[in-house]
Amino acid sequence: MTTLAHEPYEESAGRPEGWATHEVTNQPPPLAPYDAAEDTALLEGVRREGAGWAEEDLRRLGRRAGSAEAQEWGDLANRHAPELRTHDRYGNRVDEVDHHPSWHRLMRVAVGEGLAGAPWADDRPGAHVARTAGGLVWGHTEAGHGCPTSMTYAAVPVLRRRPDLAKLYEPLLTSREYDPGLRAPAEKRGLLAGMGMTEKQGGSDVRTNTTSAAPTAEPGLYTLRGHKWFTSAPMSDLFLVLAQAPGGLSCFLVPRVLPDGTRNTFRIQRLKDKLGNRSNASSEPEFDGTVAWLVGPEGQGVKTIIEMVNCTRLDCVMSSATLMRKTLVEAGHHVRHRSAFGARLIDQPLMRNVLADLALESEAATALTLRLAGAADRAARGDAEEAAFRRIATAVGKYWVTKRGPAFTAEALECLGGNGYVEDSGMPRHYREAPLLSIWEGSGNVNALDVLRALGRSPATAHALFSELALARGADARLDAAVAGLESRLGEGSEYGARRLVERMALALQASLLVRHAPPAVADAFCASRLGGDWGHSFGTLPDGADVDGVLGRALPDGV
Numbered sequence: 068m069t070t071l072a073h074e075p076y077e078e079s080a081g082r083p084e085g086w087a088t089h090e091v092t093n094q095p096p097p098l099a100p101y102d103a104a105e106d107t108a109l110l111e112g113v114r115r116e117g118a119g120w121a122e123e124d125l126r127r128l129g130r131r132a133g134s135a136e137a138q139e140w141g142d143l144a145n146r147h148a149p150e151l152r153t154h155d156r157y158g159n160r161v162d163e164v165d166h167h168p169s170w171h172r173l174m175r176v177a178v179g180e181g182l183a184g185a186p187w188a189d190d191r192p193g194a195h196v197a198r199t200a201g202g203l204v205w206g207h208t209e210a211g212h213g214c215p216t217s218m219t220y221a222a223v224p225v226l227r228r229r230p231d232l233a234k235l236y237e238p239l240l241t242s243r244e245y246d247p248g249l250r251a252p253a254e255k256r257g258l259l260a261g262m263g264m265t266e267k268q269g270g271s272d273v274r275t276n277t278t279s280a281a282p283t284a285e286p287g288l289y290t291l292r293g294h295k296w297f298t299s300a301p302m303s304d305l306f307l308v309l310a311q312a313p314g315g316l317s318c319f320l321v322p323r324v325l326p327d328g329t330r331n332t333f334r335i336q337r338l339k340d341k342l343g344n345r346s347n348a349s350s351e352p353e354f355d356g357t358v359a360w361l362v363g364p365e366g367q368g369v370k371t372i373i374e375m376v377n378c379t380r381l382d383c384v385m386s387s388a389t390l391m392r393k394t395l396v397e398a399g400h401h402v403r404h405r406s407a408f409g410a411r412l413i414d415q416p417l418m419r420n421v422l423a424d425l426a427l428e429s430e431a432a433t434a435l436t437l438r439l440a441g442a443a444d445r446a447a448r449g450d451a452e453e454a455a456f457r458r459i460a461t462a463v464g465k466y467w468v469t470k471r472g473p474a475f476t477a478e479a480l481e482c483l484g485g486n487g488y489v490e491d492s493g494m495p496r497h498y499r500e501a502p503l504l505s506i507w508e509g510s511g512n513v514n515a516l517d518v519l520r521a522l523g524r525s526p527a528t529a530h531a532l533f534s535e536l537a538l539a540r541g542a543d544a545r546l547d548a549a550v551a552g553l554e555s556r557l558g559e560g561s562e563y564g565a566r567r568l569v570e571r572m573a574l575a576l577q578a579s580l581l582v583r584h585a586p587p588a589v590a591d592a593f594c595a596s597r598l599g600g601d602w603g604h605s606f607g608t609l610p611d612g613a614d615v616d617g618v619l620g621r622a623l624p625d626g627v
Contacts, residue, residue: 094486095404098397099138103207104129105626106392108430108585109437113200115584116441118193125200128180132207137176138493141209143169144346145496151338151348162335163249164302164348171247173212173346177205178245178257183219187447188241195447199385199440203433206389207396210500211346213386215259215300221378222260222307224447225318228363228371229287232320236305251328252304261303262375263295263321263352270296271513273309273316273369278354280310280319280361287361289319291354294336301335301350307362307372308354314365318372321359332357343499376508377457380465381439383504387472388432390504394479394497395429398422399623401483412482421478421607423615426622427593428475428606430585431577432468438580439464456531459521460576463532466514466566467573469505476501478606515565518572522560529557532572539579543590545598546582549575574598588617 104110104125113119131137147167155161177183182201186194198220206213223240226233235252242257252258269275278293291310298306306321325331332355339349363371399422402412412418439461446454480487480494487494505511521528536550553571556564574597581590592613596602602610609615 093406095401097135098400099133099135100130101133101396101400101627102126102129103132103393103396104204105624106203106433107621107624108433109200109203109392111584112434112437113196116193116196116437117444118196118200120191120193121197121200124180124197125204128201129204129207131176132205137173137208140169140172141346142493142496143167144173144209144211148345149338149348151335151350153335160334162301162333164335164338164350166302166346166348170212170346171245173208174215174247175245177212177216179243180205181243182213183216183257183259184223184237184241185243186220186241186444187223187237192448193441193444195444196437196440199381199436199443202382202385203389203392203436206386207393209346209496210386210390211344213382214344214347215261215303217379217382218262218300218303218375219258219260220382221375222262222305224378225307225362225372225375226320228318229320229360232360232362235326236320240305247302249302249304249324249330251324251326252322253326254328255304258305259300259303260305260307261298261300262372262379263298263306263308264372265296266294267296271509276309276311276316278308278310280312280317280359282313289359289361291319291321291357291359294351294353296351297339297349298352299347299349301333301338301348301352306333307375308359309368309372310354310359312361312365316368317365318362318368319359320362321354321357325358342502343496344503345496345499377461378443380461380508380514381436381443383508384432384439384461384464384468385436387469387501387504388429388436390472390497390501391425391429391432391475391479394476394494395422395425395622396627397492397494397497398425398479398482399627401486417607418482419615419619420609420613421482422623423592423613423618424596424606424609425475425479426618427589427596427609428471430589430622431581431593432471434580434584435460435464435468435573435577451527452531452534455525455527456535458525459518459528459532460535462514462517462521463569463572463576465508466505466511466518466569470511472501472504473498475606511566515569516562518569519560519562519565522557532576536575536579539582542582543578543594545594546575546578549578549598586617586621588614589621592618 150165152163186198239258244256246256264273266276280289280291282289308319308321334353336351405412442453442457446457476498578594581593
């Protein structure tokens with residue numbers, strides 16, 4: 068008998084077992100809690116680069132990053148974007164940016180764990196490596212709050228160009244105390260720093276900046292007038308800013324609050340409505356009689372601030388590697404618990420090929436990130452050879468690793484299918500974040516040209532790069548051939564071919580690290596696919612014979 072929709076229905080009348088349509092099956096359990104530091108490549112790299120002493124802290128931080136609580140902080144900080152308040156109720160300019168409480172919780176942990184300026188006050192060899200590794204781990208929460216910690220870290224070596232200012236501000240920039248809110252610097256327990264470089268008419272071409280700097284009667288003190296186009300974390304306490312002084316483009320320190328407690332003129336015109344990085348405010352500030360102190364000589368603004376850019380470029384590589392690892396862990400977790408066509412996804416050959424290919428890319432990015440951090444650490448301690456290597460390899464890594472990030476994140480999202488395309492999975496947030504890292508601190512073209520500039524102006528950089536590659540000579544014929552090809556093309560120096568040259572440098576550098584330090588399964592699969600020519604244009608095209616089981620067993624242990 069047919070039951071009409073308007074007739075009452077007796078639940079016990081012929082109801083088959085399992086009738087309830089809301090019963091959930093074949094879905095993975097929540098990933099959290101997990102240990103974000105459960106990453107063999109990460110831990111091996113930390114020990115290799117001289118920061119093995121930090122492993123216990125990394126493990127502790129990894130468990131906190133992978134906790135349900137910290138993962139929720141990341142979600143909430145992005146769902147509730149910062150809000151700008153230009154005026155108070157009476158009409159006075161206040162230029163305040165309000166963040167969700169979850170942002171402050173993330174920041175408090177990051178600063179407290181030494182992910183901002185703390186390494187500059189730490190004499191232990193490997194302190195900068197430990198900080199980078201901490202970023203690779205804590206970044207599993209969310210990426211936006213890494214911007215102010217990165218700029219604070221990067222501001223310290225620039226500020227040292229002006230010892231009197233460094234004496235005043237460095238102890239607070241290297242503090243592990245997160246102390247939000249605008250007050251006189253001397254009244255705070257810790258400070259954050261930002262930078263203001265680009266303007267609407269020039270972008271990366273900062274030599275076309277029109278913001279002007281007028282000297283005052285006090286030596287080294289200027290007033291600025293102009294408008295910046297993309298200044299992130301405007302709630303920070305200090306900013307390093309480029310402006311045109313009488314002697315040319317120069318670098319200046321601009322505090323939001325002056326030493327006497329009065330507000331400096333820093334009018335935030337609007338916040339950017341960005342594709343991703345939603346938790347982090349990015350703004351357009353206006354200067355009008357803004358008090359600023361000269362840092363470095365007049366006319367040498369780019370040369371002065373480039374040290375800050377070198378540091379933040381390393382953090383772009385780090386953040387891309389973090390996104391790769393995070394999305395790989397998410398994809399691996401999903402396919403372990405999801406079945407289709409009669410088998411778990413993780414057991415299906417093509418999915419294993421995809422995951423193994425992603426795992427290779429992730430390990431190569433992590434190994435390169437930590438090698439760059441090791442170079443930065445040793446360069447800060449006076450190693451000239453490592454400084455030369457850092458100069459070229461950071462630009463190479465910034466170009467390539469951040470370029471691979473968007474394609475990687477898209478593929479990891481696809482492993483979740485439609486589940487990965489909904490906001491609740493977190494994968495869309497990671498996908499939106501990925502392109503940012505190839506744009507900030509110089510787009511792909513800017514970094515590729517920077518490599519050419521380094522090669523042309525400083526022969527020591529090429530020597531340092533090839534000395535590094537020579538450490539793996541004879542270990543793999545495909546790598547030897549790639550390095551020989553690089554050497555033969557090095558003198559061409561064509562802008563048109565710069566991207567191809569830098570890509571080959573990056574692949575050779577990553578391969579050399581894996582050949583020297585990773586198991587044969589990883590090194591062979593990477594060289595076969597990236598250097599041997601037996602590789603498709605998408606992830607999941609590893610050649611026959613690749614030890615997929617060996618790669619996956621290393622990349623995705625049971626703990627993640």
